[in-house]
Amino acid sequence: MGAEQIRRWESGALAHAVSDPFGQGPLPWLRGSENYFDDTGQVVPWYADLARSTGGGTRTADDVHRQIKGFVSPGAAAPGEAIDFHITVDPPQQFSVDVYRIGHYGGDGAAKITTSPRLSGIVQPPPLAADRTVSCHHWWMSWRLQIPSYWSVGAYVAVLTTADGYRSHIPFTVRHDHPADLLLLLPDITWQAYNLYPEDGRTGASLYHAWDERGRLLGEEDAAVTISFDRPYAGAGLPLHVGHAYDFIRWAERYGYDLAYADARDLHAGRIDPSRYRGLVFPGHDEYWTRPMRRAAERARDGGTSLVFLSANTMYWQVGLAPSASGEPDRLLTCRKRRGPGKSALWREVDRPEQQLLGIQYAGRVPEPSPLVVRNAEHWLWDATGAADGDEIEGLVAGEADRYFPRTSLPEHDNRILLAHSPYQDSEGATRHQETSLYQAPSGALVFASGTFAWSPALDRPGHVDARIQQATANLLDRICKRD
Structure with missing residues (x-):
């Protein structure tokens, strides 16, 4: 990066783009400038035109102004259980949450499952940061989603939209332990490792990057050692590599494979047989x-x-998970990489290639x-x-x-x-x-x-x-x- 100055909230996206040529992939509720083409050269009608359906355009929230940002706890739950949303809205105003399920859906790529009531947004406190670990565990709960018994298991995305048209996202998983042919494991631990929230040129840190006092992006040697799941994903609120999983899901559901769903943390916690x-x-x-x-x-x-x-x-990389300050399990992710005491965190360097x-x-x-x-x-x-x-x-x-x-x-x-x-x-x-x-x-x-x-x-x-x-x-x- 050198000393060249860039818009701070784009720093992380630019830094990580080199490692994923596919980005987040097409998402059916977005309206973007990129066109997607099928094998015959025809434009694929992938994006929903929100301006047409809502009477006004939408804009993506960023991590500097925090127009609307949020995270959930836990990240995966079964029908009958609840997922708690922690959301900040600035300036305070009403907002709503549209919940989509990723799938084929006749080529749409997702289907809207439910919409929240109009909710009252507040400005939550700034993120807490200690030794480059950024956490929003002190944010008040904004909405509790009780997952109905009839919901299908799957990969879900909550789309948060303010009354004045700002939008961000929160992914989560609905799982169950019923038998299926295939269990799809969403890599939420790796998603979090890349999360630079907040991409504000000051506070944010991932296992790859942090900033110096001049707003310049620093590399791995200055990055976080421990990061928290109690924070939004940077930028638009979707993990950097999320599109890879969604591509597989759309294809597999189109061809009728019998799928169950879980997260990497479910595998870690022993919730999977x-x-x-x-x-x-x-x-x-x-x-x-x-x-x-x-x-x-x-x-x-x-x-x-x-x-x-x-x-x-x-x-x-070999990593560890620990509970949050409030005792919630598996909310802190630690990877020393090659820094600090102890052995390298590379599996191949601890004789487990x-x-x-x-x-x-x-x-x-x-x-x-x-x-x-x-x-x-x-x-x-x-x-x-x-x-x-x-x-x-x-x-x-x-x-x-x-x-x-x-x-x-x-x-x-x-x-x-x-x-x-x-x-x-x-x-x-x-x-x-x-x-x-x-x-x-x-x-x-x-x-x-x-x-x-x-x-x-x-x-x-x-x-x-x-x-x-x-x-x-x-x-x-x-x-x-x-x-x-």
């Missing part, structure tokens, strides 16, 4: 894992439940999207895709990439195969390789790792859809779900 599912699906960027999360995933695999990792750089679960592991960033090069095209994963050995799937190696590390031990397996071997140039201009992995554990469980950020967007992101990746993913999930 893997034996209820044929497979656990990790659909998005899922970089930060606790020890209990890893133990739960390993137990799932060893008990015959398959694992599907549809991104890259999975399970890279990711490859021992995934079959491959993180290799590095991909500055420019590159083709995924098909390997072992006779394998059933590539059935009916039309793919042949050496075929290139344009732009599918992007963001970050994994590969097989020959000097790192592999998990115990009955068979194992690499299904892509793709050259790309790193930021220094050196040639590196991405790989896609599949192995079968002795329990019979399949473990698939795509090794690239671009896999989920290829399922249902306008402009990124690839029919070969859709078919390959269906081949994998159908086999896991024992579909004919």
